[in-house]
Amino acid sequence: MKYQDAKLRRMLAAEYVLGTLRGPARRRFERLARADAGVRAEQYFWEAYLGRLGSAVRPVEPAPTVWISLQRRIGAGNTVPLRKPAPAQAPKPVPLWRIGIGLAAAATVAAVVILTQYRAPAPVTPPVAQVKPAAPLYVAQLKVPDSTMQWNVSLSPASGQLTVTASGAYPQLGQHSMELWWISPQGPVAIGLLPVQGQNKLELPKDLTAQGGITLAVSLEPPGGSPTGKPTGPVLTSGPASLSA
Amino acid sequence: MSPASAEPEHLAQLLTATAGGDQRAFAQLYRTCSAHLFGVLLRILQRRDWAEEALQDCFLKVWQKSETYEPSRGSPLTWLTTIARYRALDLLRMKRPEVEMPEEGEEPPLSFADPTQDPVDRAIEGEGIGRLRDCMGGLQDEQRRSVLLAYYEGYTHQELAQAMQAPLGTVKSWVRRGLSRLRECLEAVGGAMENG
Numbered sequence: 056m057k058y059q060d061a062k063l064r065r066m067l068a069a070e071y072v073l074g075t076l077r078g079p080a081r082r083r084f085e086r087l088a089r090a091d092a093g094v095r096a097e098q099y100f101w102e103a104y105l106g107r108l109g110s111a112v113r114p115v116e117p118a119p120t121v122w123i124s125l126q127r128r129i130g131a132g133n134t135v136p137l138r139k140p141a142p143a144q145a146p147k148p149v150p151l152w153r154i155g156i157g158l159a160a161a162a163t164v165a166a167v168v169i170l171t172q173y174r175a176p177a178p179v180t181p182p183v184a185q186v187k188p189a190a191p192l193y194v195a196q197l198k199v200p201d202s203t204m205q206w207n208v209s210l211s212p213a214s215g216q217l218t219v220t221a222s223g224a225y226p227q228l229g230q231h232s233m234e235l236w237w238i239s240p241q242g243p244v245a246i247g248l249l250p251v252q253g254q255n256k257l258e259l260p261k262d263l264t265a266q267g268g269i270t271l272a273v274s275l276e277p278p279g280g281s282p283t284g285k286p287t288g289p290v291l292t293s294g295p296a297s298l299s300a
Numbered sequence: 301m302s303p304a305s306a307e308p309e310h311l312a313q314l315l316t317a318t319a320g321g322d323q324r325a326f327a328q329l330y331r332t333c334s335a336h337l338f339g340v341l342l343r344i345l346q347r348r349d350w351a352e353e354a355l356q357d358c359f360l361k362v363w364q365k366s367e368t369y370e371p372s373r374g375s376p377l378t379w380l381t382t383i384a385r386y387r388a389l390d391l392l393r394m395k396r397p398e399v400e401m402p403e404e405g406e407e408p409p410l411s412f413a414d415p416t417q418d419p420v421d422r423a424i425e426g427e428g429i430g431r432l433r434d435c436m437g438g439l440q441d442e443q444r445r446s447v448l449l450a451y452y453e454g455y456t457h458q459e460l461a462q463a464m465q466a467p468l469g470t471v472k473s474w475v476r477r478g479l480s481r482l483r484e485c486l487e488a489v490g491g492a493m494e495n496g
Contacts, residue, residue: 073447
């Protein structure tokens, strides 16, 4: 009987690593492996062997935006909260840290809201819309290396407005379009096509927030912009937008 | 990815530095390994946007948990591949309803499983893969194909049954017998890897 159990556990470990064990069964196995060193050893045995099969796969370069997003997600200069998430009772690796980031961000937003409310002197009459300060304005300068092409961008996430002014030229452009992206923690969000000259006004998608800083990027796309909703061509430039003084 | 920069010792150093919060080491780790991992992810997920999402998640996890690497889980690159694959499998489950039919305008799947081509035949000869290859060679055809399709394409038992046009129960037993035989063989020739 015991032998049967051992055999079953071995098979679970092998199928976990191979990937044919799916869904809730994976989570159950992970709990089992955390509690049982023998099962863990079996899992590692398979990882060490089967993992080598990966070396037969042809490498493919990911889009540069992946690294840009990643840098934002690890919070350049603000790594401590990410590296030390609040320990949960039963750490479940993947979903928890994603939720954790969301919760941390939500907590920050809540804190800001509370602070703002606290600092505002209790109004005698209900606050009127006109009293609100102007929505904060952010500015960015995006230059394409090895060309004179550049854009001056000003944007206000609160009002959803973005103004971009082009100068210089990008001779290699040909029939392509240049598309502006907002690099959110979830990945790049399309803002719109950039002008090669003059000024354009673009509308920002509603759910974007300046919380944690703003990073913009420009990619080279087929005429009319990316057909997939995500950058498909090379990233020409990227940079932060900073709060306008 | 040049093999020189992916030396296990070098990668292990980068992982250690990353565990200490060294962003430059992390960036170097990304530069060295991202194309390899992205290739593996693209193969399983078949969509660039999903593969990019999984790659990001994978590296985020590495940034947070690089101290959990241990050599018994294989070389650093093997371990990274494992993390990437696990992330891809979870992502597939989350997005499963869309898997069957990629949206129009989406890039065509990059590589359908080609049963005539054994990926192990194309494997880079590295430390240990020779032994794996020998043991794989000892499996029956169906067993080997099920194991390889599951590994490279991330197929479930059901998807394997479909791809191999065989009943579910039969496919399950191919996978299990294949893994059992593989384990016996690996154990027999690789006593050093035995973990008890």
